Amino acid sequence: MSSTTTAPSPSASQELESVTIRFAGDSGDGMQLAGTQFTNASAIMGNDISTLPDFPAEIRAPAGTLAGVSGFQVHFSSSDIHTPGDVLNTLVAMNPAALKTNLKDLEPGGILIVNSDAFGTSELDKARYKSNPLEDGSLKGYRIIRVPINKLNREAVAECKLSPREADRCKNFFALGLVYWMYERPMEPTLKWIQEKFSKNPIVLEANTRTLKAGYNYGETCEVMPVHYKVPKAKIAPGVYRKITGNEAIVMGLVAASKLSGKDMVFSGYPITPASSVLEGLADMKRFGIKTLQAEDEIAAIGVAIGASFGGAIGVTGTSGPGICLKSEAIGLAVMTELPLVIIDVQRGGPSTGLPTKTEQADLLQAMYGRNGECPVAIIAPRSPGDCFNMVFEAVRIATEFMTPIFFLSDGYIANGAEPWSIPDISKLPQLKITHPTAPNGNGDVKGHENGAGELGKFLPYKRNELLVRPWAIPGTPGLEHRIGGIEKEDVTGNVNYEAGNHEHMVKTRAQKIANIATTIPDLEVEGSQSGDLLVVGWGGTYGSLTTAVTRMNRKGYKVGLAHLRYLNPMPKNTGEVLKRFKKVLVPELNAGQLLLLLRAKYLVDAVGLNKIQGKPFLVSEIEAKIEQMLAS
Amino acid sequence: MAASPLPTLTAKDLASDQEIRWCPGCGDYSILAQMKKALTTVGVPREKMVFVSGIGCSSRFPYYMNTYGFHTIHGRAPTFATGLRLARPDLQVWVVTGDGDGLSIGGNHLIHALRRNVDIKVLLFNNEIYGLTKGQYSPTSRLGTKTKSSPQGSIDKPLRPLSVALAAEASFVARTIDIDVQHLTNTLQRAAAHKGSAFIEIYQNCKIFNDGVFEYTTDKSVKSDNVLYLEHGKPMIYGKDRNKGIRLNGLSLESVAIGNGVQIDDLLMHDEKADEPTLASLLSRMVCPDLPECVGVLRSVQRPTLEELQQKQMDDLIKARGPGDLEKLFKNDDLWVVE
Numbered sequence: 001m002s003s004t005t006t007a008p009s010p011s012a013s014q015e016l017e018s019v020t021i022r023f024a025g026d027s028g029d030g031m032q033l034a035g036t037q038f039t040n041a042s043a044i045m046g047n048d049i050s051t052l053p054d055f056p057a058e059i060r061a062p063a064g065t066l067a068g069v070s071g072f073q074v075h076f077s078s079s080d081i082h083t084p085g086d087v088l089n090t091l092v093a094m095n096p097a098a099l100k101t102n103l104k105d106l107e108p109g110g111i112l113i114v115n116s117d118a119f120g121t122s123e124l125d126k127a128r129y130k131s132n133p134l135e136d137g138s139l140k141g142y143r144i145i146r147v148p149i150n151k152l153n154r155e156a157v158a159e160c161k162l163s164p165r166e167a168d169r170c171k172n173f174f175a176l177g178l179v180y181w182m183y184e185r186p187m188e189p190t191l192k193w194i195q196e197k198f199s200k201n202p203i204v205l206e207a208n209t210r211t212l213k214a215g216y217n218y219g220e221t222c223e224v225m226p227v228h229y230k231v232p233k234a235k236i237a238p239g240v241y242r243k244i245t246g247n248e249a250i251v252m253g254l255v256a257a258s259k260l261s262g263k264d265m266v267f268s269g270y271p272i273t274p275a276s277s278v279l280e281g282l283a284d285m286k287r288f289g290i291k292t293l294q295a296e297d298e299i300a301a302i303g304v305a306i307g308a309s310f311g312g313a314i315g316v317t318g319t320s321g322p323g324i325c326l327k328s329e330a331i332g333l334a335v336m337t338e339l340p341l342v343i344i345d346v347q348r349g350g351p352s353t354g355l356p357t358k359t360e361q362a363d364l365l366q367a368m369y370g371r372n373g374e375c376p377v378a379i380i381a382p383r384s385p386g387d388c389f390n391m392v393f394e395a396v397r398i399a400t401e402f403m404t405p406i407f408f409l410s411d412g413y414i415a416n417g418a419e420p421w422s423i424p425d426i427s428k429l430p431q432l433k434i435t436h437p438t439a440p441n442g443n444g445d446v447k448g449h450e451n452g453a454g455e456l457g458k459f460l461p462y463k464r465n466e467l468l469v470r471p472w473a474i475p476g477t478p479g480l481e482h483r484i485g486g487i488e489k490e491d492v493t494g495n496v497n498y499e500a501g502n503h504e505h506m507v508k509t510r511a512q513k514i515a516n517i518a519t520t521i522p523d524l525e526v527e528g529s530q531s532g533d534l535l536v537v538g539w540g541g542t543y544g545s546l547t548t549a550v551t552r553m554n555r556k557g558y559k560v561g562l563a564h565l566r567y568l569n570p571m572p573k574n575t576g577e578v579l580k581r582f583k584k585v586l587v588p589e590l591n592a593g594q595l596l597l598l599l600r601a602k603y604l605v606d607a608v609g610l611n612k613i614q615g616k617p618f619l620v621s622e623i624e625a626k627i628e629q630m631l632a633s
Numbered sequence: 634m635a636a637s638p639l640p641t642l643t644a645k646d647l648a649s650d651q652e653i654r655w656c657p658g659c660g661d662y663s664i665l666a667q668m669k670k671a672l673t674t675v676g677v678p679r680e681k682m683v684f685v686s687g688i689g690c691s692s693r694f695p696y697y698m699n700t701y702g703f704h705t706i707h708g709r710a711p712t713f714a715t716g717l718r719l720a721r722p723d724l725q726v727w728v729v730t731g732d733g734d735g736l737s738i739g740g741n742h743l744i745h746a747l748r749r750n751v752d753i754k755v756l757l758f759n760n761e762i763y764g765l766t767k768g769q770y771s772p773t774s775r776l777g778t779k780t781k782s783s784p785q786g787s788i789d790k791p792l793r794p795l796s797v798a799l800a801a802e803a804s805f806v807a808r809t810i811d812i813d814v815q816h817l818t819n820t821l822q823r824a825a826a827h828k829g830s831a832f833i834e835i836y837q838n839c840k841i842f843n844d845g846v847f848e849y850t851t852d853k854s855v856k857s858d859n860v861l862y863l864e865h866g867k868p869m870i871y872g873k874d875r876n877k878g879i880r881l882n883g884l885s886l887e888s889v890a891i892g893n894g895v896q897i898d899d900l901l902m903h904d905e906k907a908d909e910p911t912l913a914s915l916l917s918r919m920v921c922p923d924l925p926e927c928v929g930v931l932r933s934v935q936r937p938t939l940e941e942l943q944q945k946q947m948d949d950l951i952k953a954r955g956p957g958d959l960e961k962l963f964k965n966d967d968l969w970v971v972e
Binding site: 040043044045046189233234236237238239240241242243244252255256259264266268285286287288289291293295296297299300301302303304305306307308309310311312313315329330333337423424426474475476477478479480481482483484485486487495496 | 649651678679680681683685686695696698699700701702703704705706707709711712713714715716717718719720721723724741742745943946947950951954955956957959960962963964966967968969970971972
């Protein structure tokens with residue numbers, strides 16, 4: 001918490017550049033809701049924001065236990081930020097379990113707001129505390145603010161005649177009100193939300209309104225807090241902004257791509273964390289002509305999407321890693337039949353069921369190679385929640401322009417995290433021009449093809465354009481009747497063919513087609529130093545941590561660059577050249593070294609990995625420490 | 634559909650230029666021939682027909698039809714067909730599958746496509762064996778069937794495809810036989826005319842690995858005692874001399890001789906349009922030699938298709954709230970302006 005003014009007097013307002021706060025409580029305590037409301041209020045105030053929800057895979061672990069702790073972290077700032085923050089300036093702990101699991105992230109001297117009513121013997125036992133941390137001196141290094149939240153909340157809602165259980169459910173809003181006062185946030189957006197949410201339940205509406213205000217007023221009138229804080233507006237690019245999560249941005253990007261290309265879209269998925277909200281979001285887009293199907297399994301989901309693409313619609317499926325395993329055979333079919341298909345993989349910790357609610361970026365090699373045979377597909381990855389909009393649009397472009405399945409590798413961190421999003425000018429979005437042939441393409445050249453394939457008036461489904469892309473002829477078009485399938489194709493005609501030479505030719509042709517995508521994507525840009533001592537290469541959701549670390553290193557005077565790949569297959573044409581401009585190359589990834597393997601193999605560069613496999617994003621400090629260590633050696 | 638002034642198709646128009654590679658004597662040849670014949674009269678232009686298949690001998694079918702075709706992966710054809718229909722309700726979509734493909738690896742997809750009432754016509758070529766993988770027992774193989782993968786005889790209780798389809802609430806369920814050409818053609822035409830998911834089990838002979846498994850239904854000397862041809866609104870009578878019938882006894886069916894106190898009125902009448910598939914389920918469970926096996930349409934009812942319901946939801950929403958507006962979608966949240 002860096003301050004720009006000092007000398008707080010009691011109840012004075014102190015200005016800060018940025019703050020990271022985490023709400024932590026039992027998974028029934030409404031911590032995700034409190035965090036989301038706090039994020040909205042901060043965004044509306046004009047701060048830059050970045051969030052990190054962290055919740056257990058279990059819907060409700062037993063109340064008060066360590067397994068049931070749910071947290072929501074918000075980083076809000078008056079400057080441009082890219083991460084939800086390394087360390088916490090403020091921790092709100094609703095019970096001992098939340099304190100125990102989150103305290104390690106609170107900075108020394110940080111503000112600790114505890115619900116002191118929740119520190120009875122049984123709660124302490126459930127959190128496996130041997131003594132009460134509020135009394136045994138173990139929290140000495142923090143600024144503790146004890147608030148009897150249970151009691152104050154019950155008093156605030158007493159007149160609403162709720163049952164004790166219903167009354168207790170409001171306590172997250174008491175805590176939220178208190179924090180609103182502490183950081184000078186406006187209550188209006190949350191009051192408005194309460195009005196809308198509980199319009200049919202006036203008692204609950206009243207109770208939540210009262211307790212939110214009571215929390216705020218408690219902050220103002222109570223002397224336990226000597227100071228409150230102000231984080232001015234961020235200086236970010238002009239525009240109209242909203243808050244957006246990665247999965248929300250995927251939904252909007254897909255809707256936009258369908259609308260602007262004038263193509264129908266069919267999305268089919270099977271519920272899986274953390275991808276389900278893409279299916280849910282698109283299911284509510286019927287007014288845009290988006291058709292969705294909740295399939296019986298992952299295999300059906302991709303089959304439906306491919307069937308739709310065969311019919312001339314944009315077929316899209318979305319899942320997480322375990323779902324990709326099931327879809328693999330169908331992806332191979334889409335590669336063989338050269339149909340457009342967008343595959344959204346919101347990665348999570350693996351293998352197998354792994355860590356359903358925790359982030360990881362360990363499906364890169366699965367996307368590259370996880371199928372039988374030589375089976376190349378395009379792969380792209382967004383780098384932030386808002387970037388999902390741009391990149392999913394790009395996924396639709398590549399899939400349809402190149403007649404290929406394309407992986408869109410998001411991750412749990414991007415999917416659930418939120419950031420401000422500058423609402424795009426629709427007239428300036430890229431154009432997607434998709435055409436289907438309407439006439440036969442045989443030109444009389446029968447050389448090299450049996451069955452008179454090239455004869456005039458024939459339709460040749462595997463006759464390619466200059467980028468090696470075959471035509472997307474769709475059922476219903478007279479004269480273009482043709483059959484496709486998973487058996488190897490004869491070049492040009494697409495007929496079944498098992499000949500040795502033809503197979504090798506087709507394998508190489510399919511690979512070259514994917515390689516040709518590189519002619520249509522932007523060069524890899526380098527942030528920070530353009531050449532010099534060390535290049536950081538990353539991909540996907542680590543962008544925020546990497547760019548922040550590299551910016552800081554440059555400020556400290558080091559010659560460090562960042563090349564962040566959004567196109568993984570093919571990579572930008574200048575990737576090899578960029579790697580050669582630096583003496584050392586560091587590849588931080590939330591896996592055991594998958595991009596590292598690809599870069600070392602493809603570009604023969606002696607790159608070094610920084611690998612974190614904990615289900616958590618990188619801290620900026622972890623990247624900085626590694627860079628410093630490498631530069632020192 | 635038949636009323637539209639379309640150029641008349643001939644069976645030859647529907648033949649593709651691909652060499653057919655089924656074994657000589659395979660029942661598939663007859664099915665292919667009757668399909669081409671049946672489709673000449675359904676009033677759908679060739680380019681609007683699509684054949685989707687999985688893996689197996691039967692699944693090579695699309696290559697031999699001069700229509701649009703998609704030879705997909707093992708057991709999953711109903712999923713591709715569902716996506717195709719969702720995207721393109723203007724196409725007539727046929728799914729060709731076998732007993733291994735459709736009931737084993739693809740059993741899940743089959744039941745879900747049927748329960749959703751996707752407007753697809755599923756033809757299950759049942760030869761009670763895996764042919765393309767050279768002769769292993771299938772989910773319809775009878776108990777005790779000796780194959781390479783069941784050398785001591787199959788111990789898996791077989792599935793009855795029609796019972797499965799009825800349990801999945803298929804709106805059209807029928808059975809026919811590969812070499813009963815007239816019946817096969819008629820059944821295909823009825824499926825083509827049905828709106829909703831149609832499921833047809835076709836008894837099909839595998840010359841190489843399971844030859845003669847349905848001979849009791851095709852051999853002229855015995856077939857009339859083993860097969861009951863269902864006709865809507867008609868009593869269930871069968872037998873070479875038309876002297877046997879099917880009667881309900883408690884919750885079971887029994888075969889009775891007509892005469893000696895048993896009147897035609899005592900026999901069951903076939904009602905393919907019954908709302909409840911109860912009786913159809915009983916018919917689907919009739920197995921030789923205890924009872925004759927039913928051939929014909931067991932069930933033909935109307936209910937909305939998946940595509941219609943999806944379209945209706947869209948239309949209703951657009952009617953109530955107008956078409957989607959991208960700008961409004963983007964701004965459908967708290968906004969703030971940075972100057």
